[in-house]
Structures are given as C-alpha cells and as structure tokens.
Amino acid sequence: MDLETIKITGPYNFDGVLDRISRDPLNVLNLEERSIKIPIMIEGTPIVAKVTAIGTTNEPAFTVSGIDGDHKEQALNRVTHLLQWDTPLTEVNNFFNNTDLKEIFEQHKGTPLILDFSPYRALLKAIVHQQLNLSFAYTLTKRFVTTYGFEVDGVYFYPSPEKVASLQVEELRELQFSNRKAEYMIGIAKAIVEGTLDLDSLHNKSDDDIMEELIKLKGVGPWTIQCLLMFGLGRPNLFPFADIGLQNALKKLYNMDRKPTKEEMEEYIKDWEPYLSYASLYLWRSIE
Incomplete structure (x- = not known):
C-alpha cells in the first residue's frame, strides 16, 4: 500500500483536532497513534483515507494511506481540503x-477549522x-x-x-x-x-x-x-x-x-x- 507523506506550514495542532472530534462516536480515530480514518466519496466510490500525524504543532507532517488507485489524486486533494492543510x-x-x-x-x-x-x-x-x-x-x-x-x-x-x-x-x-x-x-x-x-x-x-x-x-x-x-x-x-x-x-x-x-x-x-x-x-x- 502506498504511503503519502505530507508536510505543511505550522502551526497546526492535530492532537487538538483529534481531541475535539473524538466526541463524535462516528469518527474513527486513535489518540495514541495520532490517526483518523476519513470516509470520502469520489465519483460514487467510497474511499477510506487514514491520516497519521508524524510531526509537531510547529512542524506538522502526516502520512496518508488507503488512497491508491484511479482516484488517488482526487482523494488526496479532498483530504487536504477537509483538514485545511492548504490554509496556513x-x-x-x-x-x-x-x-x-x-x-x-x-x-x-494551531487549531484549524477542519471540515465535516x-x-x-x-x-x-x-x-x-x-x-x-x-x-x-x-x-x-x-x-x-x-x-x-x-x-x-x-x-x-x-x-x-x-x-x-x-x-x-x-x-x-x-x-x-x-x-x-x-x-x-x-x-x-x-x-x-x-x-x-x-x-x-x-x-x-x-x-x-x-x-x-x-x-x-x-x-x-x-x-x-x-x-x-x-x-x-x-x-x-x-x-x-x-x-x-x-x-x-x-x-x-x-x-x-x-x-x-x-x-x-x-x-x-x-x-x-x-x-x-x-x-x-x-x-x-x-x-x-
């Protein structure tokens, strides 16, 4: 399985993100692993992207898995938008x-306005x-x-x-x-x-x-x-x-x-x- 590594401009407090969205029982996340699984639909195809934090608040970095195949670029763009990685x-x-x-x-x-x-x-x-x-x-x-x-x-x-x-x-x-x-x-x-x-x-x-x-x-x-x-x-x-x-x-x-x-x-x-x-x-x- 391909693993994409993404680095973005800090600050970005992913642990704060996980803490805030952990109240919703439909969100599948692991606080210790610092990861979340994101359900997205691309052209009628359900895709589950797993995002794991590997950086810090000041130097944020992530790996993204589960987005192989024809819809890889679209899925990665969607994850980037949902988690607001493109908004310093x-x-x-x-x-x-x-x-x-x-x-x-x-x-x-570093608390971002992440999207549903x-x-x-x-x-x-x-x-x-x-x-x-x-x-x-x-x-x-x-x-x-x-x-x-x-x-x-x-x-x-x-x-x-x-x-x-x-x-x-x-x-x-x-x-x-x-x-x-x-x-x-x-x-x-x-x-x-x-x-x-x-x-x-x-x-x-x-x-x-x-x-x-x-x-x-x-x-x-x-x-x-x-x-x-x-x-x-x-x-x-x-x-x-x-x-x-x-x-x-x-x-x-x-x-x-x-x-x-x-x-x-x-x-x-x-x-x-x-x-x-x-x-x-x-x-x-x-x-x-």
Missing part, C-alpha cells in the same frame, strides 16, 4: 494577537443537532448512520440521499427522531434527489446567496446554514449568534453574570472580522 494559520494567529481573544488563541495555538467530510453530511448533521444537547445529538446521528448508512474498513458512510428520500417518517421515529426532524431530513434528501438542491454548486456561491437559497428549505434556519457554511464549506467569517456554546464562551471571557445580548455580541465581534469562524472555533475550544 500564521496570518490568523497574528491577526488575533491584537484582540480580546489573544490568550485563547495562544492556549489553543462532505457538505451533505454537514447539513444532515446540523439538522439532527438542532435544539438537542450535544450528547443525545451524537447518539441520534450514530443511530441514523449505522442503521441506514454503510460500512467500509470499519468506517461508516452516511446513507445516500436516495436512501434517505425513500424512508418514511415512522422509520426515523423508531430511532427517536421527532416528527418534524424526520420530515426535515427526508425533505432535504428528496430535494437533492429531485435536483432542486445542488450541494456541489454551493462552493461557487457567496455566503449571502447560500443563505437566501437554503432558508427556503423546510427545517433549515440561519443557525443550520451557518453550520453548513462553516463546517461544510470552510467559510472563514461566520459567527452563529444563536449558538448557546458561543454565548457561554463570551460570558466566561468577559466575566459576565449572564449571557450576552445579541447587541453586545455584535459589538464584540467587530474586531474579529474577517475571521469570525476562527473566533467561533476558538471560543468553543475555550469551554470544551
């Missing part, structure tokens, strides 16, 4: 040195996570994927849009989905199958255009779209005001006896543009 963090770190987030960025130096393994997965995951506590949201997502998805090399792939579109609300209810959440999941899958929702086309659209397009979907609100933009598409300037975790992180940062108002949050974030997604990520890290 030096400029972001330097930017926040002159802000209220300086200490948080120093504490979690596909925009489709990011959107469905965001729907499941709506208005649920994190633990149950992960449990519900795991039930959904292990029941209707498929497994390759010990890693689960999300069920295809065609599979989800064929489900009945009652089937998802048996997994403890609410009626509404089940309807939203099936509705989004049907929109993809029918061609009214083209997730691949979103890469070439602006944040505002994507918000305008997706807000029309039943069950999709601003928070869900912001999660997709941030973790599905890697957009750098998102700050989900309605996110309880961010509210709690700001409460802690500014030693408040209550959660901040939206007006207060709008004032705080003025100094953090155009990297609001990184501000969000590091604030989440500060309370995890």
